Amino acid sequence: MLIFVIIVLCCIIVGQFIYIRSNKKKVQEVSNILDEVADGNLDRRLLADEDTAISELVYKINDIIIQDKNRLVAANKSEKAYKELVTSLSHDLRTPLASLVGYLEELENDPDEKELFLRTAKNKALDLSDYIQSLFEWLKLESGEWVYHFESENIGEVTRIILADWVVKLEKCGIAFQFDIPEDSIQLITDKRAWERILNNLLSNILKHSQADFLAITLTYDSSEVLITISDNGIGIPEQDLPFIFDRLYKGDRSRSENSNGLGLAIVKELLTALGGTISVQSEIDEGTTFQLQLPHKHE
The missing domain is CATH 3.30.565.10 (Histidine kinase-like ATPase, C-terminal domain)
Known part of the structure; x- marks a missing residue:
């Protein structure tokens, strides 16, 4: 009977040793993968068997990685959109402004066409004003700074x-x-x-x-x-x-x-x-x- 008990205890000790060693190995794997994630590889995922001591922790870490990747994708998309906006703005502002300056210079050089050049310059200035107003309104909408006053x-x-x-x-x-x-x-x-x-x-x-x-x-x-x-x-x-x-x-x-x-x-x-x-x-x-x-x- 004593020998049986000793055998059982030995089995338990060996099992615990294997379990601890296995978890230690898994923790090391998790640590290595997290190092890759920290270096910017958000496509890495942690793996764990179900119903293990660290499985729930692994699932939560994976969720955090996925959320971070989604935020990064959204941030990159937003940055790209704003770069496109700035590029478009620089062109759209330069064009009417250059035309306006050009007609004013022509007015200075050729006073006989004063009425035509003034009318054209005014139209270009109005186009520029409309564009700037639209730009400010859009930026207020994008930033959430547009204030609404709802009434009947x-x-x-x-x-x-x-x-x-x-x-x-x-x-x-x-x-x-x-x-x-x-x-x-x-x-x-x-x-x-x-x-x-x-x-x-x-x-x-x-x-x-x-x-x-x-x-x-x-x-x-x-x-x-x-x-x-x-x-x-x-x-x-x-x-x-x-x-x-x-x-x-x-x-x-x-x-x-x-x-x-x-x-x-x-x-x-x-x-x-x-x-x-x-x-x-x-x-x-x-x-x-x-x-x-x-x-x-x-x-x-």
Whole structure:
């Protein structure tokens, strides 16, 4: 009996020794892999058998490595996007600025063309001002510094006031228009300033790029949402561009990008999302383009 007990104890001691040695080896493997991770190899993973003393620890370490890799990928993507933004900005700012300086120099050298050069220089300065304003607005949206003031507004009345400021511009550009905005009181929780920027950007986009001579804006509503449809009869947007027109810095084909900063429609989508709404677009070449905006009556 004593011999049996001694044998059992020896087996237990040997088992514990093997177990400790095995765990020590696994810990060393974990340590080596963590050294690789610390050196920047975030594709390494720790391995462990299930139901072992260190398996739960290994799983948690792997989760941390995966999270760090995801954060690194996101940071690299963000850095690349901002490099592209800076590159685009440097070009887009230089071009109108160089044109402005050029026309002012011509004005100095040829006073007889004063009226033409002044008018052209003014237009270039306005383009530059619009671009800088769009840039600041986008950066505020990107950084989360845009401050929203949500209040109950009569969206029909607010829309009519915004459109009234566009009447002279549309007439000056030779664009006939039709506004169908109900006189009803349509109360909506929204940010009036953001809604103004949304409409202004869409109308500005039409004036600059559509080559339209007719514009129609219709507002309808029911118990759950408000729908605003903005249609023109312009040159349309190529089908391959439609999925990307709300992307930052996307300018589409050359005919639509000469005076574009690639930020206007991106700002529209960002602001509309903040208001709880959505926007969609349909377009046919040489037939025109229709934007449809949806805003919910209830907004969190």
